Amino acid sequence: MPGTVAPEIARLRKLRREAQERRPAREVRICATGCRALGALEVHAAFERELAAAGLAEKVALVKTGCQGICAGAPVISIEPDGILYLSATPADVPEIVRTTLLGAQVVGRLCFQGPQGPIPKRSDVPFFARQTRRVLDRCGRIDPASIEQALAAGAYEMLEKVLTEMTPEDVIGEISASGLRGRGGAGFPTGKKWAITRAAAGSPKYLVCNGDEGDPGAFMDRAVLEGDPHSVLEGMLIAAYAIGARHGCAYIRAEYPIAIEHIRLAIGQAAGLGLLGENVLGTGFSFDVQIKAGAGAFVCGEETALMASIEGRRGCPRPRPPFPAQSGLWGKPTCINNVETLANLPAILRAGAREYAKLGTPTSKGTKIFALAGKVNNTGLVEVPMGATLRQIVHEIGGDIPKGRAFKAAQMGGPSGGCVPARYLDLPIDYESVKEVGAIMGSGGLIVLDETTCMVDIARYFMDFCAKESCGKCPPCRIGTRRMLEILDRICAGKGRIEDIDKLETLALQVKKNALCGLGQTAPNPVLSTLRHFREEYIEHIMLGRCRAAACSALVEAPCQHACPAGVDVPDYLALAAEERNAEALTVVQMRNPFASVCGRVCERPCELYCRRTDVDEPLAIRDIKRLATDAVAAPWRPPEAWLERQTSHRVAVVGAGPAGLSCAYFLRFFGHHATVFEEMSSPGGMILVGIPEYRLPAERLKLDIDFILSTGIELKLGSKVRSPDDLLAAGYEAVFLAVGAHQGAPLRGISTDTPGVLDGVKFLRDRRLGGATQQLCRTVAIIGGGNVAVDAARVARRLGADVTIVYRRSRAEMPAYPEEIEGAAEEGVRIEFLTQPVGLITGADGRVKAIKCARMELGSADESGRRQPVPVAGSEFDLPCEAVISAVGQVVAAESAWGLKLTDEGTYKVDPVTLATGRQPVFAGGDCVRGPASVIQAVADGQRAACAIDRLLGGSGELPDHLSLSSRRFAVEGEPAPARPRPPMTAPAARAASFGEVAGTLDRAVAVGEARRCLRCDLERAEELKRRRGERPR
């Protein structure tokens, strides 16, 4: 009927025009769906009152919208056409918004998105939105989902009109096929193909089902679309139904989404009222109706055959395919099942045209994808990006990074059917195929960010628990297999795993994957397989070491701080003692596991604080500062309780190197009663602590306190004593040898030879300065190469010697391995840092001395194994950095002369058994930097401790460190008012530091430290209580 327009269509167009004209000039949009949970309706009511009071009720429309995307800022408000975005507003903020923004045309800064440079008022400038491509979510959050007029005004049903009047069903199928659209429910089957098969299938009537059973934990895309723009789904259903020739439709929505059900029900009524649904749609002769089925809480019903069983009123058990639903579906008739997001894509595709639509995406995956971004990420919410976007873009740029300064560990994609994508794939363009290759699946789009405090074995256990509970029980591989896998995972998480469990788990997983009946069962092993693939070492640590590196598995972890401490220091216990100012006892508790209490009170990298549970409430405890105060408060000399040294044996052990690893090993050997002799090449003990840590971080006398304490246990220390070979020691009658020779030799850097006059090695520079060997007046301009602690220490020392200092680092600040507070301190003292700069060669003067470094600018490419971005040179960016001296600090290796024929790693460190620290040669052990490369003091202490235990076992002992010796009162609750917030220790002003090697950081005030210690949540007590309760409950 070309030329003529059916009266129904004319009426629709008129309605749309009127609705467009009716929209007022100004709108306040409040998300009233997801944000309801955080008081959106109260904010809405406040606006109603305030607008009326200000006489704006007629001029400003108040719109209750669906999800606006940035759920982390709920309730979310936008003001149009100004484009202003306000987050986390309360009813109390509303009068100010009305006064300042609606009447005064000013912005309320504190309610805006807070960027690094301050508030960002415009929604389009907020990185969260600026980096998205919102096509499917276009109307979501812009209109009132309960108003069909607003949907019409924004273009709803225009494409239906076009399809019904201008296209044949074959045209529609052709267009969708050409667009490359693939099912958004997870499997990614081409939508056009599915339609063509259903259309061609014999049987009548045909059915179209909208799958809104979004059961994946961690997914809320479909919920948002159904709640925020139900007409887009309905229009999609009508288009799909027309294409396949379906007469009846069913929207199957999970019962947990009451607002979604309410909105789609409302939308169906409105659409039917306008002749968009039912008999003879828009007078075109096409008929289609939709009924709603509310799911009843069964994850398996997301599987299409189970979903159909559920619609038919039966238990939601899947059945084997073929026959596929397209041939025999609901009530035996041809049925097409499309996911909510797939359907919502259809109007957008037809509007843009297949060719235009297909320009977005990757060769195999077209268009955009909505992700539900949640977990350990700042900007949680709904994110729509083109296929081919990277995880880095989603998590870091849009998601605004990981909260609390923790590091990204993995992204869980695809829920219980998916897997964990580790940091090394941060730059992988995401599409159906690429995600599958790395062991996860696109799934419906749930994307949960995991950080260092997430245990990967626990995540696998969590999903297996879910799948075992949700297994419908029809096929044995899934029903029994998931249960058996769960048992194994439970065992491993409880620290009762056996090493062969890993193989057993893998075998079971592969069998279930191969033999299960439906998608749920076939994919249930994926979380296990993917964590085994990318995080196998965590499984091994649980089994072999009883360690959960995330400090998350409750059976293994008494308190996360203690568990995170490599040396196992009982943190909550000494915090409790410190809270009562029983500092001597607190110090003893520390020393029970770490003899370097004073050193660690100042320079520890404090993994304890990273895992502190108080972080979830506000900020982690200032554990290091409290320890420091305790060590400052107790008068020296310190002596260990006599009970610690009661045991005596006649075994003799040699330790090579008097650094933190060597001295700790000797110290713990004394606990076991063995004789320990420490051989040290240098004239003073302390190793890298002495020669590597400048005085302004650690005054010499503080180190001496710890060393005197250690030596008071009766260790024999031989200074200036160079060991030629461990064999000599064994020949001399020592029964075991622990090598802790450190990594004191700077790693070489291509193009930068330390033989050139004016070029120094960073470690050597620090050593010379500390040992007073060369207090050389340094040159005026110094360039430091590297980004680790040695580089920053060298820079700050050079600065104190009066030099103008530039650090040259090839990556950016975010990747810099030095401690953040040290980088900050250096910057305060006037050290410049040239980021993204790589030295490529030296320029020397006529005298042969260095006069400049030739540098190239770098940019960050894709991630390496650890997820850090690899620098790549920018072509033609070379420049010269003038300097009179260069200090190279790009890592350290074991001095070649100490290799002694032992096996070395590629990094030039000793290869040892990770559990016992035994080298390949009995009875020689090794630990500390000479095994790990440059690492922290506490790691070295832990290695010394572990080696001492292993050596004790070798000598016939139990290898168990004595526990709680001579400490009478423990595990008590602390009374009193906690500090209101984490205190900062006093710091010397930057100006006063410049020419001084005096200590920069100060000690906390006593009263402040007491209050701070009271902030501890006492996870240890909670756990003790739980154990007590469990014991108490058992008889019942």
Place this chain on the structure above:
Amino acid sequence: MPQAVAEKKLDLAPVARIVAARAPFTEGDAISALQDMQDAYGYLPRQALDELARLTGIPVAKLYGVATFYGQFFLQPHGKHTVRLCRGTACHVRSAPKILSAVSRHLGVGDGQTTEDMVFSLETVACLGTCFLSPVMLVDSQYFGQLTPDRAVKVLETIRGAGRPEGG
């Protein structure tokens, strides 16, 4: 569970109304009928299931099979308030297990149980789809997000005191 409740004479009129509203009743209506029955009775009493079977001709065994398959249905009387704790992935990694243990300790009941005074029924759900609020719990129809163990317990104390939830 309370024998007395099961034996009490039940008003079966709601079942008849629910069936009549769906005439002609087919097997496809079974789940939505059970949902409405649960709304009417607060749970699915045995007598009501028998009545539904009698009126529709669907064997009670089949209805029972459906009712026990889906997580939404309960065959025992429920508390006045239903506490649904989300055990979704986002909540899990944000310490939901600690909330569950705190709430369960506070109420003295485990997952799927009802307090003796019939005030609270505690359930865990796979995911509430409000991951941005994690960790989250739903009390009746009100969401409480960004919980800590203490806050969760406080919410329940407030509800027990006031008889109804207050502010999210």
